[in-house]
């Protein structure tokens with residue numbers, strides 16, 4: 001019989017984390033889900049009613065992940081934790097203040113690792129949700145000859161000193177992910193933790209929201225889903241609008257990434273490694289094409305752009321991560337499936353936004 005793990009999951013109310021929570025629970029593991037407030041926990045409880053009143057799922061509030069001993073209380077458990085999955089970290093590109101990204105990403109990571117050592121030494125594996133932005137240098141010229149092929153040994157070059165001075169979030173957000181992940185690897189290399197580390201390195205995360213009923217206002221969607229909504233379906237968008245150019249082509253379906261987390265928790269081979277989780281490459285134009293097909297009733301809304309113009313510019317960077325399939329054992333959905341399952345949700349969110357009274 002497969003081993004049942006006792007897992008602490010941080011940022012459990014997040015877009016990705018709710019899918020992770022589902023994967024872990026459906027696989028028979030017992031999870032303590034944390035969020036920043038009780039109201040966010042209450043939303044999870046509603047969406048996870050199948051598990052909320054069972055011994056498989058309990059909750060903890062961590063109001064500020066950057067303060068010393070932030071995780072001490074939630075790390076105490078009977079039975080004790082053997083696994084921690086850390087996903088809580090800011091992702092948006094709207095602030096020019098680098099500290100809003102750097103502080104929670106880096107301190108949140110070092111704090112949980114230090115707290116594990118002190119309070120939960122039974123933890124044998126820590127899985128951290130990093131980002132392809134920690135691997136690739138996205139803010140520089142994406143084109144080279146030959147094209148750069150990013151692999152899991154690559155690291156974004158930005159240093160902490162550079163990141164602290166950056167006012168461009170396209171520099172400071174990726175740096176927050178790189179420096180947080182690097183801090184975790186250094187922690188392990190320095191022999192400070194008695195646990196195995198696994199990091200997951202996804203491209204842009206897309207696909208359906210776990211429970212669309214939670215979304216009262218589409219402006220509260222997680223950043224990657226909001227970007228698609230904002231570009232292609234938000235009230236006011238018209239079919240004659242241009243399709244914005246694509247800067248990051250690498251994407252992954254949120255459900256595949258959630259399954260990658262389950263594999264990262266359970267597979268012995270996952271330990272001590274970074275796993276690039278990218279299901280393929282896709283442009284905004286392809287999103288527009290697929291959405292127009294999936295939502296014919298929105299043909300006057302979703303930008304037409306240049307439907308045939310879907311080729312990646314020559315020399316644009318790419319990625320290579322066969323080990324994620326061959327060793328970790330992850331399989332990926334098709335892009336059509338990713339879009340088909342998100343499209344009706346986006347249409348529903350747009351209808352909600354159109355029906356909402358205009359802000360005073």
Ligand code: NDP
Nearest residue numbers: 011014015016036088089090091104131203204205222224
């Ligand atoms: P969400 O915004 O839905 O979830 C982020 C989670 O982190 C939420 O629980 C959020 O809590 C928490 N969080 C954000 N800022 C802070 C903070 N300052 N202190 C404590 N907790 C915080 O995002 P996603 O699901 O999209 O992202 C999850 C993870 O995946 C992040 O680590 C992100 O960097 C990474 N990632 C995302 C990609 C994407 O395309 N979406 C691509 C690659 C990596 P709250 O709800 O209270 O704000």
